[in-house]
Amino acid sequence: MLDGVHLTLLIGPGVPVPAPAAVLDALDAVQVSSGGDRGGFQLSFQVGKTSLIQNVLLPAGYFDPILTRVIIVATVRGLPHVLADGVVTRQEIAPSNEPGKSTLTITGEDLSLYMDLVEMPFMRFPAMPIIARVYAILAKYAALGIAPIAIPPVVPDIPNPLEEIPHQHGTDREYLKELAAGCGYVFYIEPGPAPGANIAYFGPDIRIPAPQPALNVNMDAYTNVESLSFSLDGMAKKVVVMTVMDPVSRRAPIPVPIPNLSVLRPPMGLRIPVPSRLEFPGDVAHLNPSDAANKALGIMFAAQDSITGSGSLDVMRYGHVLRARMMVGVRGAGVSYDGLYYVNSVTHDIKRGQYKQSFNLSRDGLVSNTPVVLP
The missing domain is CATH 2.30.300.10 (Baseplate protein-like domain - beta roll fold)
Incomplete structure (x- = not known):
């Protein structure tokens, strides 16, 4: 190598x-x-x-x-x-x-x-909140070196066993993904930090705030990427209006607008594009107040970014291994596109005498809200 x-x-x-x-x-x-x-x-x-x-x-x-x-x-x-x-x-x-x-x-x-090999259609979880179900499922995989990190939903929900008994649908992974989607969370397994150890994460899609070394483009000898491009999608932002029934009579519909802003990701752009779409989900009127609140928070957690970027780099010139689900700065792309971004995904390509990476970035708007990019 x-x-x-x-x-x-x-x-x-x-x-x-x-x-x-x-x-x-x-x-x-x-x-x-x-x-x-x-x-x-x-x-x-x-x-x-x-x-x-x-x-x-x-x-x-x-x-x-x-x-x-x-x-x-x-x-x-x-x-x-x-x-x-x-x-x-x-x-x-x-x-x-x-x-x-x-x-x-x-x-x-x-x-x-x-977690996706065996279906468990007869698994029941009486009077167990979501967080207890998650830990009960992940405990079976501790022998593989998988350590669970699960964050409870923002709005707690303990089912009454006299009214309903939650039961699992499909495989363990499918059920965990279903539970995560219900409260706006994500579920994935991250390898490391040591060989043989893994982290099973169930929680909001929070990116590690410590930025990685910046990506430099169009900076002569300081350039450390091979290619980098950005695009602004004017259709990415939207406003979702949920229609829920009033908690007393359960008859009067109440429209609740949900802004397309993630409450978990700090804004990185000064100019946020105006929402261009209005959507009315049709599967929320029957939800109880706690489920409706988790659904609304899930919509906010999953707010889409308007700006996406993609590129490639040589690891030896960059000097580090770019990691996904973290932040990274960009320099040399112009006033509108410089600044901090979230690293959504990374692909490592390793051959003899070569170690390159291709990556995808995103953020919410144009013009960085930070005066400089560090490090």
Whole structure:
């Protein structure tokens, strides 16, 4: 790999162990995606007729789907970063007529895959609030090194067992996503901070406020990105009007406008685009007051950003590994687009002698509300 970049690959059923030298020598490319609904990875190997992978490891089940766990760690300038911790889901081999040019591709997803394998339609949670249900479900996966971090809904809701008994729909992951969507939260698994450890997060989509080193564009010798572009979507902002029944008679409809501003993400732009759409959701009139309040907060938590950006960088020139679900500054894009942004997703592309990243950014409006970008 590159000077200053060391890649560690752990593979195995149950507890992954360092990959043998023959596997590392055959490794041609690594791609890891993070920051989305579910993280994933892909490993590409160059194999030949006499290779250990082709003749021994594959027949012995070394890369078998579901059973094989993979951990990818990139150490940049002495600082380790756990890029992926997941399970193999697919293997593909492409034989070639040229010696040593056959390719084996291993694809996998993060450990939330294990939560999506078995449906639990008969699971009941009598008198258990949402937060208790979340911890009860995630406790089953502690053996995989998954530590839960769950934040209770803003408006508590303890179901009366004489009126209703909550029951699970579908798999554990589907039910956790359903609970999160009901109160405007997100659910995902983040690998790290140590190899073999993972964080299962259930809560509002809060980005870590400490900004990462800035992305510089059009700054001559100080430029540290290969490409960067921005776009402003004038249709992104909207006003949602919820119609709820009055809590006394349950007959009179009350319209409640919900602004398209996230109460959890601090504003980063001075000029917020005017909302261009008006929506009336039709599935809220029957909700009780606590569910309606959580629904309204969920709409505010999920407010869309008007400005999106995308680009790519070379990690060695940037000097750091850009992480998703954090903040980063931008310099050199002009007065309208300089400033702080949220990093929504990152894709890592690692090959011999190369470590690049592609990324997606977003924020709420034009013109930064901070005088300078640090660091």
